[in-house]
Amino acid sequence: MKPVILWSDALIYLLVISLAFFFYRLRKDPQIRERWSQVFSSSLGMVTFTVIATYILIALLDSLHFREALENPEGVVGQEVFYDNKVTSVFDVLTGGMGDRFERTYSAPFALQSFEKENLQDAAGNDIRDYPPLRHAGQHLDDPDERGMDIAVKSVTALFWGALLSLLVIGPQWLLTRGSRYPWRASWLVQGIVLCTGVWMVSISRYYHILGTDLGGTDVLFQSLKGIRTGVLLGTLATLIMLPIAITLGVMAGYFKGWVDDVVQYLYTTMSSIPGILLIAASVLLFQVYIDLNPDFFTIGMEKADAKFIALCFILGVTSWATLCRLIRAETLKISQLGYVQAAHAFGVSHTRILARHVLPNVVHIILITFVLDFSALVLAEAVLSYIGVGVDPSMGSWGNMINGARSELSREPTIWWTLTGAFFFMFTLVLAANLFSDQVRDAFDPRVSLPSAVEL
Known part of the structure; x- marks a missing residue:
C-alpha cells in the first residue's frame, strides 16, 4: 500500500x-490543574469527555489514508507497482467493508428487498413489477421469515464479543485508577456502550443494512460514521483559525486602548455587519473557481475535495472571530485597571511581560468556553452551508450533505426517513456532548459557581 497524506x-x-x-x-x-480537576470530578464531565474523545478517535482513524497496490495481470511481470485510485482509511478497514456493499437504490433499515419496484421476470419468464431482492442483505437466509430470529442471534453473539472487548479495554484502566477520586465508572460505562455498539454494528452490517441505503445504494450508517471526521475537523480547524485573530485583536484593543481600540472596533463592527452566509458563500465559490481552473494541482479527486474543505475551514475561521474578540476586549479592559497590573506598570514591567503574565492567564476561561461553544456552532454551520450548496465537496462524507440529500426524500410517500435520522443522531450526540462539557468548564472556571460533588454511578 502507498500512504496518502x-x-x-x-x-x-x-x-x-x-x-x-x-x-x-x-x-x-x-x-488551572485544580479547576480541570473539578471538571472531571463530576460524572457528567467524564461522560461527555468520553463521548467527545470517541468522536476524536474515529476522526483520527479516518485520517490515516492509503492506496492499495493493484495486482499485475496474469502473464505480466513487471517491477513497477500501480496503486488503486480509491483512497482508503484505517477506519474503512475497521468497519469491515461496510462502505463497499452497494445496492441499486433505496432500501429500508434491515430490509431484504429494495424500497422501489422494478421490472422483473418471474420463474415462467413473464414480465412483472415487484420489489427486487437486495444484493448484500439477507443473502445467507434460506427463508425470509427467519430474519427476526437471525438478527436476534447475531446480535447476542456480537454483544458478547463486544462485552469481552470492553473488559480487555477497561480492565487495565481499572488497575491503573484504583483509589482515584474521579468517577471513572461513568467513563467506563460509556466506553462499554460504545465498544459493544461498535462491534454490533460491524458484525450485523455484514448481513444487513442497519440504517438502510440512500438513492445511490450506499449504506446510510457508513455515511453517518464518515461524517464524524468532517464534523470534528471542521469544528476544530475553524475554531483554532479563529482563536489567534480574536485573542490578538481583543487583547490589543483592551490593553492599549486609544487608536488601537478604535481600529479593532471598526474591524469587528464591519465584519459583524456583513451577512455571514453571503460572505462565506462568495468566498467558497471563488475558491471553487480557482480549483476548476487549476486541475493539475491535484493528482487524485480526494485531494481536490480536501483542498475545498481546508478552504471552508479557513473561511469559517476568518469570518467568526468578532464575537470572541469583543468578549476578550471587554475582559482585558477590566483587567488592565486592576491594582496588580497598575503596580506592574509603576515598576516598569514591559508590556509584553504584563500581557503574558497578568492578562492572558485571566482570559483563558473565556477562550476555553468559547472554543467549545464555537466548535458546536461550526459543526451545525456545516450542515447549513451544505444545505444551500456551498458546503464540503459531495464526495466527502458529511452530515450536511446527507441532510441536503434528504430534502426531497421527506416529501415522498412513503417517507424515506432513515437518511436524515442517521445524520441527525450522530450530529446531535456530538453537539450535545460538547455543550454539556462546555457547561462543566464554565462552572469550574467561574469562581462564583461551585461544582456539586461527583455522583457515583
Missing part, C-alpha cells in the same frame, strides 16, 4: 499533538 490529515494530527502539549504545560499551574 492529505493536508487535513496532517493538520488534525498536528493539532492533537499541540493540544496535548498545551494541556501538559497547563498542569504546572496548580490553579
